[in-house]
Amino acid sequence: MNRNLRQLFTIAEKPVRRIIGLMSGTSLDGLDIALCTISGSGMDTRVTLEHFETVPYPAHVKDEIRKVFARDMIAFQQLCLLHPWLADLHASWILACLSKWGVAPADVDLIASHGQTVYHSPKILHQLPDFPNATLQIIDGDHIAVRTGIITLSDFRQKHIAAGGEGAPLALYGDYCLFSKRGEDRVMLNMGGIANFTFLPGDLQASGIFVTDTGPGNTLLDAFARTYFQVEYDQDAVLARQGRVNEVLLAALKDDSFFKAPFPRTTGPELFSKIYVHNAQITSGTLEISPYDILATLTRFSADTITDALKSVLQPDRDYAVYVSGGGAHNPLLMKWIKERLPRLQLRTTSELGIPGDAKEAVLFAILANEAIAGKGIDFGKPGMPAVSMGKLSFPA
Numbered sequence: 001m002n003r004n005l006r007q008l009f010t011i012a013e014k015p016v017r018r019i020i021g022l023m024s025g026t027s028l029d030g031l032d033i034a035l036c037t038i039s040g041s042g043m044d045t046r047v048t049l050e051h052f053e054t055v056p057y058p059a060h061v062k063d064e065i066r067k068v069f070a071r072d073m074i075a076f077q078q079l080c081l082l083h084p085w086l087a088d089l090h091a092s093w094i095l096a097c098l099s100k101w102g103v104a105p106a107d108v109d110l111i112a113s114h115g116q117t118v119y120h121s122p123k124i125l126h127q128l129p130d131f132p133n134a135t136l137q138i139i140d141g142d143h144i145a146v147r148t149g150i151i152t153l154s155d156f157r158q159k160h161i162a163a164g165g166e167g168a169p170l171a172l173y174g175d176y177c178l179f180s181k182r183g184e185d186r187v188m189l190n191m192g193g194i195a196n197f198t199f200l201p202g203d204l205q206a207s208g209i210f211v212t213d214t215g216p217g218n219t220l221l222d223a224f225a226r227t228y229f230q231v232e233y234d235q236d237a238v239l240a241r242q243g244r245v246n247e248v249l250l251a252a253l254k255d256d257s258f259f260k261a262p263f264p265r266t267t268g269p270e271l272f273s274k275i276y277v278h279n280a281q282i283t284s285g286t287l288e289i290s291p292y293d294i295l296a297t298l299t300r301f302s303a304d305t306i307t308d309a310l311k312s313v314l315q316p317d318r319d320y321a322v323y324v325s326g327g328g329a330h331n332p333l334l335m336k337w338i339k340e341r342l343p344r345l346q347l348r349t350t351s352e353l354g355i356p357g358d359a360k361e362a363v364l365f366a367i368l369a370n371e372a373i374a375g376k377g378i379d380f381g382k383p384g385m386p387a388v389s390m391g392k393l394s395f396p397a
């Protein structure tokens with residue numbers, strides 16, 4: 001047997017695996033690195049987060065990614081170069097973290113690398129009848145594996161599409177395994193660049209689980225904070241608080257077919273871009289409003305579309321515990337408006353469940369890798385969709 005396969009067999013049969021989950025999302029804020037100890041699989045999965053760090057992307061790295069990120073027209077050379085370049089960067093940051101944490105790479109079993117989404121195009125976005133749902137994540141797993149010496153799984157989303165999904169959100173499975181609790185109806189609400197939530201019924205019936213993107217989380221806020229105020233994001237909503245919500249613009253922002261499409265639906269900054277806002281300003285005649293008002297209105301847009309999606313799924317007379325995660329959970333204005341629109345919901349953070357909100361997505365990808373190596377296949381509960389293992393294998397040698 002090939003020695004790589006032998007090593008993989010050994011890892012699959014271990015009672016406990018050490019897996020690094022990596023997430024670099026649509027906000028381009030940095031690389032989340034979560035070193036997890038994972039035992040079991042499926043509903044028996046147990047995770048301990050040993051170490052976590054977000055390595056911020058230096059400005060020049062963000063600039064290089066933005067040359068291709070969510071753009072219709074790009075230079076192919078740039079895409080081609082980013083694929084190994086970012087992988088090498090990620091590998092060097094992983095090694096630096098491991099060294100800092102006093103963990104030898106040889107003591108890590110697997111890396112689960114989400115990669116960088118550069119374009120996400122479900123059918124509801126491209127609307128081309130002859131083409132399928134599509135998504136593209138770069139950052140090649142071979143380069144990470146060779147540089148770190150650790151077996152790497154990457155490119156998780158293609159299997160989901162091949163099996164009939166949109167390639168996202170994948171959070172459903174890890175949320176279900178880790179956070180389901182008998183007797184408590186839970187919502188796992190993640191507010192990254194894009195916001196999404198998983199509903200976990202307290203009766204634990206797999207058929208009742210549900211996941212969807214809701215629309216923008218921070219992506220528009222970040223884009224306008226950069227454009228008007230030359231800052232990476234509206235820290236603590238200091239800028240948005242100085243503006244007033246423009247109701248006419250808000251109505252125009254909400255007037256898109258995405259918000260009328262059936263659940264589950266996925267999206268990205270390809271749709272929710274500066275052009276999207278500009279078009280809404282034109283149709284609503286609000287081109288002249290102040291940058292502060294735009295940020296206030298965009299913050300309300302995120303809050304409203306998140307709560308509208310929740311309202312259309314949750315029953316008004318029931319109690320739900322909502323566990324928030326992602327960078328938007330640090331935005332006090334966004335949180336305030338969500339709370340005001342859904343006063344009955346109990347808003348908590350995933351830290352109360354043992355996983356800090358900023359680490360959750362990276363941990364979820366570690367779980368997907370654990371399932372691919374030691375699990376039985378993931379059932380997303382979609383009629384006609386087979387149970388699948390996700391992620392492509394890269395060996396160090």
Ligand SMILES: Nc1ncnc2c1ncn2[C@@H]1O[C@H](COP(=O)(O)OP(=O)(O)OP(=O)(O)O)[C@@H](O)[C@H]1O
Binds near residue numbers: 192232326327328361
């Ligand atoms: N103190 C804060 N105040 C306001 N916003 C904040 C704060 N801290 C973080 N954020 C927001 O959170 C964003 C980062 O969120 P996160 O890391 O969850 O995104 P992501 O993982 O890239 O996104 P996605 O889940 O869509 O892939 C920042 O760009 C910023 O907009």
Ligand SMILES: CC(=O)N[C@H]1[C@@H]2OC[C@@H](O2)[C@@H](O)[C@@H]1O[C@H](C)C(=O)O
Binds near residue numbers: 025172193267361
């Ligand atoms: C294509 C893509 O990268 N989608 C991300 C993005 O970030 C949040 C939201 O949009 C979600 O659909 C997804 O990530 C999470 C981790 C998921 O798949 O569940």
